[in-house]
Amino acid sequence: MPIRQDDGVTDRDPAAMRQHYRAEGLDEKDLPVHPMDQFTHWFEQAARAADDGVIHEPNAMVVSTADAEGRPSSRTVLMKRYDAKGFVFYTNYDSRKARDIAANPHVSLLFPWHALARQVIVTGTARRTGRDETTAYFRTRPHGSQLGAWASAQSSVVSRTELDTAYAELHARYPEGEQVPVPPHWGGFRVEPRTIEFWQGRHNRLHDRLRYVAAPDGTWHVERLSP
Numbered sequence: 001m002p003i004r005q006d007d008g009v010t011d012r013d014p015a016a017m018r019q020h021y022r023a024e025g026l027d028e029k030d031l032p033v034h035p036m037d038q039f040t041h042w043f044e045q046a047a048r049a050a051d052d053g054v055i056h057e058p059n060a061m062v063v064s065t066a067d068a069e070g071r072p073s074s075r076t077v078l079m080k081r082y083d084a085k086g087f088v089f090y091t092n093y094d095s096r097k098a099r100d101i102a103a104n105p106h107v108s109l110l111f112p113w114h115a116l117a118r119q120v121i122v123t124g125t126a127r128r129t130g131r132d133e134t135t136a137y138f139r140t141r142p143h144g145s146q147l148g149a150w151a152s153a154q155s156s157v158v159s160r161t162e163l164d165t166a167y168a169e170l171h172a173r174y175p176e177g178e179q180v181p182v183p184p185h186w187g188g189f190r191v192e193p194r195t196i197e198f199w200q201g202r203h204n205r206l207h208d209r210l211r212y213v214a215a216p217d218g219t220w221h222v223e224r225l226s227p
Contacts, residue, residue, distance in 0.1 A: 026200040026208035028222055035196040035212035035220055036084050039120060042198065043082075046113050054115045062110040063089065065100035073100065079111075080137060086192040087122065088129060090137060092154035093185050099155075101126045107191055117201030122193045129188035138182045146180040147171055197225070 032038050046058035057078065064074040073096060081088040087109060091098055101107065109122040138146065151167040152158075174180045197211040209225035 024200075025202060026198060026210055028210060028224065031198075031210060031222055033220065034084070035193070035198075036082065038198060038212075039082065039196065042113075042118060042120065046111075046116060046118075049113075049116060055113060058111075058113065060111075061087070061089075062112065063097060064108040064110070065097050066104050066106070067100045068103035070104075073097070079109075080188070086124065086190045088133075088188050088190045090134070090186070090188045092149070092152065092183075093128075093187060094156075095154035097155075098189075101189060109191055119197075119199040121195075121197040121199065122191065123195045124191045124193040126189045126191045129190050131182075131187070134187040135182050137188065138186075143174075143176050143180065147174065149183050149186045150180070202227075 032041075043058065046055055049055040050058045059079040060076050061079050062074050063077050064072060066072045075097065077089045077091065077097075079087050079089055105125045105127065107124065107126045109120075109124075111118075111120040113119065138149070141149075147167055147170045150170050151163060193212075194214050195211055197209060200208040202208055205227060207227040209227055211223050211225055212220045213223060214220055
């Protein structure tokens with residue numbers, strides 16, 4: 001039933017919002033040996049769905065961290081690379097997420113491909129990428145994004161005027177066509193996975209949840225989780 005807010009605005013009841021998934025299933029016998037091969041298969045399908053306007057930014061992922069006291073925080077970032085060694089994103093090393101990782105490197109990633117009734121959930125350990133890798137990626141960013149990495153003291157309190165002023169000063173110092181140096185406080189993290197779960201929505205909330213778990217010898221085994 002509708003919920004009446006304190007300000008008199010009627011809103012929808014979230015408990016009444018239901019989608020009945022009709023997607024194909026996910027079977028253990030169809031999975032490749034390595035989870036990154038399965039991720040590549042799903043990611044390519046998500047990218048094609050993005051080309052068709054079904055998904056926005058299929059490389060968007062929710063990064064969840066916890067500080068030294070165990071207090072969690074989450075935010076959406078863009079994955080910029082993945083390979084057999086893990087998933088890479090870039091950030092300010094003074095940001096909250098980076099400070100959390102410095103104190104507690106165990107993180108979780110979530111790719112929420114709702115339109116496909118799919119999720120990929122990763123748990124693992126985050127480590128900084130090398131400066132050469134960071135520099136190579138930084139050079140591919142648009143000029144304005146390079147300046148933005150300098151202008152923003154990420155996660156600190158700031159006014160819009162201060163932020164715009166900092167950007168304008170940087171733009172005057174490094175106009176379009178001028179090489180912008182890589183900020184020493186900015187770089188990448190690679191999340192090395194320990195588990196990767198592939199979640200596929202199914203009828204009657206009996207979803208398929210197949211999780212790859214890394215063994216000490218570098219191999220992976222798959223287990224099915226109850227939905």
